[in-house]
Amino acid sequence: MFCLGAKQSVLMEVLKVKYNSPESAERFCQSLKTTGFAVITDHPISMELVNRVYQQWADFYKTDEKHRYTFEPNNQSGYFPFRSENAKNYSVKDLKEFFHVYPRSKLPSSLEKDTWDLYHQLVKLGTELLNWVQTSSPIEVKKSFSIPLSEMVTNSDENLLRVIHYPPMIGNEEEGAIRAAAHEDINLITLLCSATAAGLEVKDIDGNWHSVPCDPGSIAINAGDMLQMASGGYYKSTTHRVVNPIGSNAKLPRYSMPLFLHPRPEVVLSNGTTAGAYLKQRLTEIGLLKSK
Numbered sequence: 001m002f003c004l005g006a007k008q009s010v011l012m013e014v015l016k017v018k019y020n021s022p023e024s025a026e027r028f029c030q031s032l033k034t035t036g037f038a039v040i041t042d043h044p045i046s047m048e049l050v051n052r053v054y055q056q057w058a059d060f061y062k063t064d065e066k067h068r069y070t071f072e073p074n075n076q077s078g079y080f081p082f083r084s085e086n087a088k089n090y091s092v093k094d095l096k097e098f099f100h101v102y103p104r105s106k107l108p109s110s111l112e113k114d115t116w117d118l119y120h121q122l123v124k125l126g127t128e129l130l131n132w133v134q135t136s137s138p139i140e141v142k143k144s145f146s147i148p149l150s151e152m153v154t155n156s157d158e159n160l161l162r163v164i165h166y167p168p169m170i171g172n173e174e175e176g177a178i179r180a181a182a183h184e185d186i187n188l189i190t191l192l193c194s195a196t197a198a199g200l201e202v203k204d205i206d207g208n209w210h211s212v213p214c215d216p217g218s219i220a221i222n223a224g225d226m227l228q229m230a231s232g233g234y235y236k237s238t239t240h241r242v243v244n245p246i247g248s249n250a251k252l253p254r255y256s257m258p259l260f261l262h263p264r265p266e267v268v269l270s271n272g273t274t275a276g277a278y279l280k281q282r283l284t285e286i287g288l289l290k291s292k
Contacts, residue, residue, distance in 0.1 A: 014035050014037050014039060015030060016218070017041070029137060032235055033235060035238075036223045037220065037222050039219070039220050041217065044125065053257065054255050054257070058165070060108060060111060061165045065108060066079045066099070069108070073289055075104070077102050078100060080099070080288070082096070083096075085288055087181035088184075090182075095166060095178060101119060102160055115161070119161045122193075123159050123261070126191050126261045128150075134148050141234045145230055145231070149227075152188065152275070153261045153264070158265065158279065161259050166180075169250040173244070178243055180242035181241055182239055184239055185238070186224055187226050187227075187262045188223075188224055188263065189221055189222065190222050190261070191220075191259040191261070192222075192256065192259075193257055194216050194220075195214055197255075198213070200212040200242055200256075201241050202222070203238075222240065224260070229269045229273070
């Protein structure tokens with residue numbers, strides 16, 4: 001067990017779960033249930049691969065080539081320019097640019113090999129973690145799933161690796177603008193390899209914000225809205241944000257690479273609502289899809 005440090009004196013206990021431990025599935029689901037958050041260590045993802053991918057994308061974001069890959073709203077794949085997205089119910093755009101990597105995505109040749117390798121490794125690990133949730137949840141929760149959780153994401157074209165670049169602060173940012181305003185993820189679960197700098201904060205059930213340490217070699221997992229819906233509220237979607245750095249850190253960029261596990265569009269989440277319909281609704285709310 002370890003604690004996320006907070007701005008307040010309160011601590012948020014999150015379980016640190018060893019991937020190959022006999023009680024890993026039970027401990028993972030316990031942490032996900034009580035905090036909406038868990039950390040996996042000793043996992044099979046190569047940190048050398050993660051670091052290479054970070055460096056390759058950092059180099060890419062410095063070039064004008066990124067604009068050749070600007071996304072199309074109906075496809076949602078490709079490059080999203082700086083300040084494309086806002087959090088739900090928040091009008092000020094986030095201080096970030098990012099690239100959406102789906103199975104259908106076209107990537108620059110210099111990024112293809114390692115990015116696709118990392119993508120498939122994270123999807124495989126995430127699918128296994130969903131199996132942990134399936135097997136370790138109470139029977140009544142299992143009954144609420146329309147199909148097993150891991151089957152929801154099998155061969156899903158909506159599984160998304162988002163490569164995010166938060167540029168250095170320039171000092172004249174719009175009032176209220178931060179790197180990522182408070183939000184919940186849309187999907188089932190999110191896997192997050194350690195970012196290149198601090199800034200991620202998680203909100204507990206009492207409304208306190210806790211900073212998430214950048215722990216190289218670990219992967220943070222949080223529950224999303226779709227898991228909350230599919231489980232009838234048993235697993236709560238985790239509210240989180242990325243705050244602006246201060247002092248000398250404000251001059252540094254930040255990179256992160258969350259992998260969002262999304263069900264296939266036809267999968268029913270709850271009360272007849274499909275994953276596809278819910279995704280469209282949420283993409284409209286955060287400004288990435290135009291309302292009709």
